[in-house]
Amino acid sequence: MQKTKGDSSFSTNSHNNGKLQEIERHFSEDVLLETVDSTQTYAKKEYKRKYWNQITYIRALHQTEGRGQFDRKWECQSKKNILTTIIFPFFTRKEHLKNVTIIVGYAIVKLFKELYNLNAQLKWMNDILINCKKSVGILVESELIDNKCVLFVGIGINVNWWKEVDQNQLYLELKERVTKALYDLNDFGFEHLRVRMNRILYRRGQLCEFEDSKILQKVYSGILEELNEQGDLVIRDQVNNQRAIVPPNVRLKK
Structure with a gap:
């Protein structure tokens, strides 16, 4: 060493x-x-x-x-x-x-x-x-x-x-x-x-799927919008146009 x-x-x-x-x-x-x-x-x-x-x-x-x-x-x-x-x-x-x-x-x-x-x-x-x-x-x-x-x-x-x-x-x-x-x-x-x-955020503005990082199952889908003022990832549902915050244990699928 x-x-x-x-x-x-x-x-x-x-x-x-x-x-x-x-x-x-x-x-x-x-x-x-x-x-x-x-x-x-x-x-x-x-x-x-x-x-x-x-x-x-x-x-x-x-x-x-x-x-x-x-x-x-x-x-x-x-x-x-x-x-x-x-x-x-x-x-x-x-x-x-x-x-x-x-x-x-x-x-x-x-x-x-x-x-x-x-x-x-x-x-x-x-x-x-x-x-x-x-x-x-x-x-x-x-x-x-x-x-x-x-x-x-x-x-x-x-x-x-x-x-x-x-x-x-x-x-x-x-x-x-x-x-x-x-x-x-x-x-x-x-x-x-x-x-x-936000300028360097991968797939920003695109429809994305997210999965639970432990069980690798889809849990969310929506338009990846931005990081908000608190640093949370915000997505928007295509159907009802509601915004949601993605939990830290959820990752973006490939």
Whole structure:
């Protein structure tokens, strides 16, 4: 296991120095693991013993039991994925916990657009598609520990789609942008980003079907309209024109 502490947790080239000064508020540490069952499992297990008062970036080159939302297995090829969990123990806005996943997703979509000029879209509620193919999965879990809300933000990126991608550069940008997104959500809430997030929402304005994420059965259908001011996904029934909020445990079918 390799560790890097302090300033090196963020990219330090001149292009990023301004951002670094803006978001570096707490001590941070990088942890690199050759092999682990799951970065998410490792982070939650080791948090209180090792990482309780800092932002920690845990990256693994290989996972044996990677998992996604609702304990689904995350299939990955060794060293062809960026596999990481960010421990963020400074989140105080509990009313915005439900918004963390989509805020993280938005930050990653912006990264792909600005760094690689890729057409990425956010699929409700924890997938990112590039050219209509799933390329990123996000798993956000939280725990109330010693009166602190601790976020465990798991991210898996399939980098096999582009042989020339610099994984280290992508990882540095990922850490920086996701960390800033978490600070911004905590400081400013969700509403100021709503309009921009709606622009990248996959299948917005289309008739969609939704299914219960655990039993994989259809439970809703309707026109996918928008994310509202609270970050809820709103759909409209074609028959009676009524609007409804999609629960977090319901996902958009392919």
